[in-house]
Amino acid sequence: xxxxxxxxxxxxxxxxxxxxxxxxxxxxxxxxxxxxxxxxxxxxxxxxxxxxxxxxxxxxxxxxxxxxxxxxxxxxxxxxxxxxxxxxxxxxxxxxxxxxxxxxxxxxxxxxxxxxxxxxxxxxxxxxxxxxxxxxxxxxxxxxxxxxxxxxxxxxxxxxxxxxxxxxxxxxxxxxxxxxxxxxxxxxxxxxxxxxxxxxxxxxxxxxxxxxxxxxxxxxxxxxxxxxxxxxxxxxxxxxxxxxxxxxxxxxxxxxxxxxxxxxxxxxxxxxxxxxxxxxxxxxxxxxxxxxx
Ligand SMILES: Nc1ncnc2c1ncn2[C@@H]1O[C@H](COP(=O)(O)OP(=O)(O)OP(=O)(O)O)[C@@H](O)[C@H]1O
Numbered sequence: 001x002x003x004x005x006x007x008x009x010x011x012x013x014x015x016x017x018x019x020x021x022x023x024x025x026x027x028x029x030x031x032x033x034x035x036x037x038x039x040x041x042x043x044x045x046x047x048x049x050x051x052x053x054x055x056x057x058x059x060x061x062x063x064x065x066x067x068x069x070x071x072x073x074x075x076x077x078x079x080x081x082x083x084x085x086x087x088x089x090x091x092x093x094x095x096x097x098x099x100x101x102x103x104x105x106x107x108x109x110x111x112x113x114x115x116x117x118x119x120x121x122x123x124x125x126x127x128x129x130x131x132x133x134x135x136x137x138x139x140x141x142x143x144x145x146x147x148x149x150x151x152x153x154x155x156x157x158x159x160x161x162x163x164x165x166x167x168x169x170x171x172x173x174x175x176x177x178x179x180x181x182x183x184x185x186x187x188x189x190x191x192x193x194x195x196x197x198x199x200x201x202x203x204x205x206x207x208x209x210x211x212x213x214x215x216x217x218x219x220x221x222x223x224x225x226x227x228x229x230x231x232x233x234x235x236x237x238x239x240x241x242x243x244x245x246x247x248x249x250x251x252x253x254x255x256x257x258x259x260x261x262x263x264x265x266x267x268x269x270x271x272x273x274x275x276x277x278x279x280x281x282x283x284x285x286x287x288x289x290x291x292x293x
Contacts, residue, residue, distance in 0.1 A: 001025055001061065002058070002059070002060055002061070003057075003058070004020055004023075004047070004056065005057040006020070006055070007021070008020075009053075015199050016042040017039045017046070017200075018199045019200060020196075024175065025175075025192075026061070026173075027175055028175060028176075028190075029176040029191055029192075030190060031179075031193035032177060032178065033186055033195050034287070038198065038199070040179040044148050044177065047067075047146060068138055068142030068146070069137055069145075069148075070145065070146065070150050074129050076129060076136070078121045078122040082113050082116060082118075083108070086107055086139060089139055095139060103139045103140075107138050107139055110165065110168075111132060111135040113131060125155075126158075127158025128158070130150060130152070130153070130154050130158060131158060131161065134165065142174065145174055146179075147177065147178050147179065150162055150180075159185075163189050167189070183279040183283055184278075184279075186207070187211075187278070192206050197286070202287070210279070211278075211282070214277065214282040215282075216247050217249060217274075217275075218247045218251065218275040219245070219246050219248065219258075219274055219275060220240065220243055220246075220271060220273050220275050221244055221271070221272055222244075222270045223243070223262070223267060223269040224267055225266070226258055226261060226267040226269050227258065231254065235254070243271060255272060259272070
């Protein structure tokens with residue numbers, strides 16, 4: 001378990017992190033979500049010990065924790081091969097000789113680049129570079145892997161491959177901290193998440209609990225002459241995609257009402273469904289939609 005208590009970090013007069021308190025359990029994928037400039041990278045660098053001049057306390061597991069850090073910007077030498085990049089990073093992590101070569105081979109296989117290991121990085125696609133960037137952080141079999149926006153600029157195939165890698169790493173007992181702007185990624189692969197804005201944690205918890213805590217029950221209706229007028233009067237009805245979203249405390253009975261009305265009035269229902277709560281909606285309701293450049 002990793003515990004952060006009252007972490008503060010400022011750059012000159014700019015407060016990047018204020019009073020950050022978090023607990024990250026072992027073996028989970030923990031999402032870190034926030035708008036540009038929220039403080040995600042700073043927090044990640046504090047946990048990874050890249051930034052040391054912070055205030056507050058970090059408690060790591062008793063046994064020495066091996067950390068693998070996947071930076072937001074791709075940190076590879078383009079003019080040499082994938083193999084040589086991995087060997088370089090393996091060296092930095094203290095691997096030598098046969099063990100280093102064995103791990104380079106294993107990691108090349110893990111990141112799906114076994115066949116391209118002897119090719120120069122400059123010939124790689126964006127997705128291959130991202131996978132190699134991740135591979136460089138896995139050579140020493142870290143217990144904690146910190147990934148800062150690991151899927152920026154990758155195609156859906158590489159993204160799925162990266163998700164599968166995260167899943168496998170979790171199954172092998174690693175803990176993953178995963179920072180991303182892509183809310184659907186956090187929803188899909190993380191067990192827990194923290195929302196960070198202006199350097200502060202504004203919400204934190206299990207994804208399923210966050211969704212049920214903040215969800216506003218609603219249904220989506222599309223069709224002709226299928227909304228009873230009393231629904232319009234007693235509920236919030238918002239137009240969406242040529243239909244409308246009805247916010248209601250009792251979605252199933254509201255659906256019945258719509259069906260009943262439609263039968264009675266000879267209406268036509270094209271679509272009628274429960275609206276699933278999305279992390280993105282919660283994110284906007286907590287942080288607002290104002291630009292943060
Ligand atoms: N080296 C630095 N010197 C001065 N200010 C910095 C430095 N690094 C970050 N900041 C500022 O600290 C705040 C937090 O930045 P940080 O990079 O941690 O945010 P972020 O959530 O990772 O943003 P993004 O999603 O855009 O990468 C921002 O206001 C940023 O401008």
